[in-house]
Amino acid sequence: MLDTKTIKKILILRYRFIGDTVLTIPFIKNVRKHFPDVQIDILVSPNSGEILEGNPDLNNIFYYDNSKFHKYERTGNEASRRKGETYTTYNSFIDCAKGLRSENYDLAFVLKRSFSSALLAALSGIKYKVGFNTELRSFLLTHPVKYDKNIHELDNYLNCLRVIGIEPYRYSPEIFPTDFEKSKANGFLVRLDRYKPKVLIHASSAHPYKQWPKRYFAKLMDYLFKEYEAQFVFTGAKSDKLVYEEIIKLCENRKKFKFLDLCGLTNLRECYSVYKGLDLAISTDSGNAHLAAASGIPTYVLYGPTRPEKWLPIGRSVFPLRLNQLLPCQPCDVKVQCSHLSCMKLLTPNFVFHNLINNKLIEKKRLTV
Known part of the structure; x- marks a missing residue:
């Protein structure tokens, strides 16, 4: 039995x-609410952990x-770091296990579902290990879920x-950009007309x-x-730049509307700061949808292939768009080969x-305030 008072x-x-x-993030907030005075650390990937x-x-x-694949390149700009913050990167499984073992943790929440993540927690010498009963790994956990x-x-x-024994609350995610990152985001946004809608x-x-097909995005933008009279904002890695260049070429009104291409120019918290200054986001099922x-x-x-009931981002105004009548193969959770992508x-x-114009949140008056 786990005595939470000993943690x-x-x-x-x-x-x-x-x-x-x-x-x-909402999980982390729940842990802090129930363990206000303990040390809470997290192990994350470099390509996404900067959000935290x-x-x-x-x-x-x-x-x-x-x-070695990083979806977003870290900016490395020291001005975006808070004073006193330090971060440790482990480049191998063994080094990571050794480093974590030296920390002497009492409790681990293994939210990653892989066998290797449960093994990592076990090799780290952590007394209590809570995690999912996936990939035949329950024997590595003290509290399989x-x-x-x-x-x-x-x-x-x-x-x-x-x-x-903890009853959690379903908080919304909070992200904490620095003043430098907020200022940088505002510097981008001033390039757009403040009186016309700004759409991600x-x-x-x-x-x-x-x-979604590029020609579909182009038609929607038109x-x-x-x-x-919408203006458009694009964000992503440097490698995404070509995607948006192709979309713009397919737009009939490309010479008339304003757009802001920030691919490769922001870290994730800067992306989040940019999004806060926009009126609307239209996104694929992606990490940026969660940020927006x-x-x-x-x-x-x-x-299309995935399920909003499982992966819908958490926020105040989030709307899934998919076929009213699902196909027999839908959802496949991208676990099968597909030749048609219907x-x-x-x-x-x-x-x-x-669907956009039928929602009162984005009626013309709302967008042009």
């Missing part, structure tokens, strides 16, 4: 994608670089608290099956410009646009 140091393990990391820098509910952030594929991912995380178009995604939702702006997310192709620009 002095806690480690949370969730090293993967941007969206996963954003969904971890500056979070007052964390004491230390450890980076585990188990992949049933993983439910049919509920939201955040609710699965929160079940890891319920198993030790996020076309990229970690998996090609979740991407609709939004014609109806609202967390910023508080109305966020529309395009779903679930995304049948989600037409006209369907998406009419």
Whole structure:
């Protein structure tokens, strides 16, 4: 039996994608609420963990670089770091286990579902290990938790608290950019007309099956410009720049509307700061959809092979867009080979646009304030 009163140091393990990391934030807040005086650290990936820098509910952030692929390049700008913040990066499984073992943690929440993550917690010598019963790894955990594929991912995380007698609250994610990052974001936004709607178009995604056709984004942008004189903002890695260049070429009104291409120019907290100054986000099922939702702006997310009931971003105004009548193969959770991608192709620009204009949150008056 776990006596929570004896816990002095806690480690949370969730090293993967941007969206996963954003969904971890409400979990972290719950841990801090119930353990106000203990040390709470987290192990995350370098490509997504910077979202957590500056979070007052964390004491230390450890980076585990188990992949050389970084979706976002870290800026390395010391002005974006808070005074006194330090971060440790482990580049191998063994080095990571040794480093964590030296910390003498009492409790680990293994939110990552892989066998290797539970093994890492076990090799780190942590007494209590709470995590999901996936990949035949329950024997490595002291408190295995049933993983439910049919509920939201955040609710699965929160079940890891319920198993030790804590009743959690479903907080919204909070991100804490520095003053420097906020100022940098504002410097970008002043390039746009403050009296016309500013719309985020996020076309990229970690998996090609979740991407909407470029010509569809172009058509939707033409609709939004014609109806609202919308301006557009693009964010992402340097490698995403070509995607938006191709979309712009397909727009009939490309010579008339304003757009701001920030691909490769921001870190994730700067992205979040930019989003807070926008009126609307339209995104694929991606990490940036989670950032946009967390910023508080109305966020529309395009779903095809994946399930909004499981992966919908957490925020004040978040709306999933998918076919009214699902296809027999939908959702496949991108676990099968697909030659037609009908679930995304049948989600037409006209369907998406009419869903936007039928929502009172984005009526013309709302956008032009």
